[in-house]
Amino acid sequence: MNDLRPRRLDDCIWEIPAAGDRPVPVRIYADRELLDGMDAKVFEQAANVTRLPGIVAACHAMPDAHWGYGFPIGGVAAFDPDRGGVISAGGVGFDIACGVRTLVTDLTPERIAGQRERLADELFHSIPAGLGSTGHLHLDGKAMEAMLAGGARWAVERGYGSEDDLARIEENGCMAGARPQAVSRRARERQRDEMGTLGSGNHYLEVQQVDAIHDPAAAAAYGLQEGGILVSIHCGSRGLGHQIGTEFLKRMVLAAGQYGIRLPDRELACAPLDSPLGQEYLGAMRAGINCAMANRQILTELTRRAFSRVFPGAQLRLLYDVSHNTCKEETHRVDGRPRRLFVHRKGATRAFGPGHPELPEALRPAGQPVLIGGSMGTASFILRGCGESESLAFSSACHGAGRAMSRRAATRSWRGRQVVDELAARGILIRSPSLRGVAEEAPGAYKDVAAVVEVAHRAGLARKVARVRPLICIKG
């Protein structure tokens, strides 16, 4: 594997050069320490991605990259539909449009100080979390169809949130080109009782406090101030997305030969963008994106209601909602000319810079908020998209801390109760239906999110705006 050894290009950019059947290089954004901490599988997986038909410029590995399925988690790759480019179900992953949204409250630390336990309990009772939890909404065939086509807009029309929220969601809350008819009966069946649920694993709802401002102008544009209280929600498209991923992965594996695609790894299952299967997946995946945005919209309204029971009149304004497991059709300048590309971001956040036409007017001067979740006990960060990121990595940045340790190793190192008690001693309240789940998600099982964010900032993938620390974490 010597030929896959990255060589340093810059302060925090490394490259595995193109060679043989790899027409474009792999670019890795990391400092020495993060690079050394990356599993060799990251390099192998990113190199495999560059073997897929129609890849443009490079496969990029974000600073939080780790060993995934087919694509590394933290992988970005763009494909040109006019040059045989593909769409990969593995490149999006099972949790289609898993993402983060952040709400800015008008509460002060003083106002919540004596009410934290009550707020934690209220949120825990209001937000369905963990395996087997069901939502308050049960969708029949017609409602499912409308949700898959309408996304967060559908949720707003059903009374979950307001029109103002939609402008603060990618695609204005409704992914165009969704094809509900491409979503199977089984995928719908998995979602019937799961709308408005958080899920489990690394998904969470956190009440947070801004504890450092790095970019005062952008922070002001985002409505962030030191000490301010925020809420962040991390979850995805639930069972529906998982089932779409499962089914298309298999169909793409079986069809690869027919399309003349040699898969370096079956998990990289893909189909040409202009093929019937590629188009069908695209339509189903976009419906999955709508499901995820609708899900986060419903959870937002449940959160607002829980807050209002503890703090009557409290306002929770949506800062932004951004997904980090997607394939999006976007125009990017490559070698000086604009090209229509399909950008896969698997565990990577879109990060449009200032002035981008897709951003709502209020966010255009500062650039898109880039929401980076940390682990339960550490900080999270809010960054902003910057112009440099387009030429670096199709306007993409990291998405989180990234695991440093497997779940099994984590449960051998910590007990759930111990993690809850230690965090409580540091003023962080955890509410979870599963203590083993908490142990698997122990803060020590994750990489240092600050180091990841620092590299993203230095490399020019996105710029730091604020650091936030958790006060309450509802863990699935």
Added chain:
Amino acid sequence: MDQAHWEHFQHQADVGVRGIGTSMAEAFEQAALALTAVVTDPRRVQPRQAVELDCRAPDPELLLVDWLNGLIYEMATRRLLFSRFRVDLRGETLQGTAWGEPLDPRRHRPAVEVKGATYTELAVRQRDDGCWVAQCVVDV
């Protein structure tokens, strides 16, 4: 030769399930137990009711992924956990039965939900000692 058993193996973000048995079918049954063990201790799950599954795939590895994904689907939509399995393999088809009971969060204390079985570290093979191994990483 060891008796049939299951184990988990390491994956950085998720977890690998591995079944080991004296036949390929037995390895598939053990891999299913390993899948349950990602969620809860299988010894806490009573095999009270049965669900039948039929899978079809052109090779044993794809068949293993189908079998595990079939179980994940049944667990999710029927809100069941399983602790006993029987697998019959014939060519490209698998006929399986899974016995379990409804999920009871208090008693089963589920750790995490499984999203899907992946093709990562996917293998179905016979070892030198004659045992069959069936394994893959599952996304949680």
